[in-house]
Amino acid sequence: MSRHVRARKAKGASKVGERFEAVVGPVAHGGHCIVRLPEPEARVVFVRHAIPGERVVVEITEGTEGDRFWRGDAVEVLEASPDRVEPPCPHAGPDLCGGCDFQHVSLQRQRDLKAAVVREQLARLAKIDVPVAVEQVAGDEDGLRWRTRVQYAQGPRGQRAMRKHRSREAVPVDDCLIARHDAREVHPPGSTLDRTAATATSVVHERVTTRLDGSHGFAVEADGFWQVHPGAPRVLVETVLAFLQPQAGEKVMDLYSGVGLFARFLAEAVGQQGRVVAIEGDRLATGHARTNLADFPRTKIECGAVADVLASSYDEPFDLVVLDPPREGARRQVVEQIVDRAPRAVAYVACDPAALARDVGIFAEHGYTLERLRAFDLFPMTHHVECVALLTRVGAGTR
Structure with missing residues (x-):
């Protein structure tokens, strides 16, 4: 090979x-x-x-x-x-497309394997033993047709392709089975595919529906971050709110806030007497967040690296924190600055169980315990899993 x-x-x-x-x-x-x-x-x-x-x-x-x-x-x-099981995609297997890890595994066993990884990482890195079950999320078709965005490489004859695992070699793929039929395609800049892509617009609009109050449109950059599983925004927002139970008048931080998905619903929950501070490093995402939260003028949206902003600003107590870092996690500097603000609870949204476990261990050093954990199968057929963890200060609890 x-x-x-x-x-x-x-x-x-x-x-x-x-x-x-x-x-x-x-x-x-x-x-x-x-x-x-x-x-x-x-x-x-x-x-x-x-x-x-x-x-x-x-x-x-x-x-x-x-x-x-x-x-x-x-x-x-x-x-x-x-x-x-027989992989549903003919491009899945040794020396073929590297996008899917588990197409050869039944869906329930895929979720069991992911749960085992989350539990092992927490045990090894955070020294805690917790039961983990990876939950199915509505929006896919038996683990397929869930990606709302797909990034393609360019094949040797200019066709759509995917990379092999840990390789630059491209495998032509006529139909990616984990992509929705209406998925937005992203191609290498300057490629033939990029120049002819009908979806090469600068701004798009997604919609998230919640049980709380219907539908809300969010402005998102075409190649900016947005959860790719159609059921993800709803289940993550509802889990974060259920874990934190934000109360009217409370002060909340939303760190790595993106286009303001969590901040928008947190602002509604804490009301006019409350306060939300959203911090995001990407300038385009911050601009979209200001648009998405225009109806909540008391929400402060800061553009800057989270660690730098926390080191120089908002050095005051906050009641709640939502922490949704990139794959490498928050790391010690950010965790310790969160702890310094003494929130009663932190909702940690994690796409990497090893980074989550490491950061949970750092929180534990400062008196925060892992109270609840939910894991979601937002990336069927792959090894990726999304977790939401509730960390509470010992003696504080949630309301």
């Missing part, structure tokens, strides 16, 4: 292309399972396209004799799991 991975210094002879028969171990964070090869290899191999408990033939795709671990694909299944 051909691979074009980031250059690094070789540590001995390459093992790429060698095959080993092995029993698959537990799932690991990142869309693969762990295989432990016995002597004389004695290596951990992170294997894609496998299911725990299966007996497979593993082909090494990355690794040299001196590496601590290797990467590989399950290219032949000798003893299949009862949860193995």
Whole structure:
């Protein structure tokens, strides 16, 4: 199998292309399972396209004799799991499109595997053991047709394509099955696809429907951040509000606030006597947030890096915080500045369980405990999972 991975210094002879028969171990964070090869290899191999408990033939795709671990694909299944299914997409599998990790796994087992990863990360990094169940969210078709935006590469003949896993090599894809039929397409800037794309507009409008008060339109940049699962905005807003229980007159911070999805509903909940401060680093998103929250003049929208704004402004107590950082998480500097404002509760929206677990551990150092956790299957067929965690100050509780 051909691979074009980031250059690094070789540590001995390459093992790429060698095959080993092995029993698959537990799932690991990142869309693969762990295989432990016995002597004389004695290596951990992170294997894609496998299911725990299966007996497979593993082909090494990355690794040299001196590496601590290797990467590989399950290219032949000798003893299949009862949860193995035929991938619905012909482009899913070893050495094909790298977009989906779990098309070979039944939907319920996919969710169980994701739950196991979340629980393992919390146990290892935050030293807490909590039950985790990954919930289905309305808006997909048996795990397919849920992406409202799709970013394509350009194939060798100018056609739509996807990248292989950890590779720049493109695989032509005529129909991405996790994309909705009306999905907005994003293409490489300057490519033939980009120049001919009918969707190359600068601003689009999404709609989020909540159980609270009907529909609300949100202005979003065409290539800006917005949850790609159609059921995501509603379930995340409702979970955050249910966890925090914001009260009239309270002061709230919305960090990494994007175009103001959470801030808009928080502002409504705390009312005219309350206050919402939304902080976002992207200037275009901040501009859209001002439009989206025009009906809430008491909401302050700040453009700047969250850590920098918190270090220089709003050094006062806040009742509640919504924390929705990018994949790398909030990290210690931001967490400790949140703690310094002594909120009674923090709702942490996380797309990476390892970053969530690390930050939960930092909160714990400062007297905040993980009180509730929900996990949502907003990215079926992939290893990604979205979590919402409620952190409360010991002795404070929620109302």
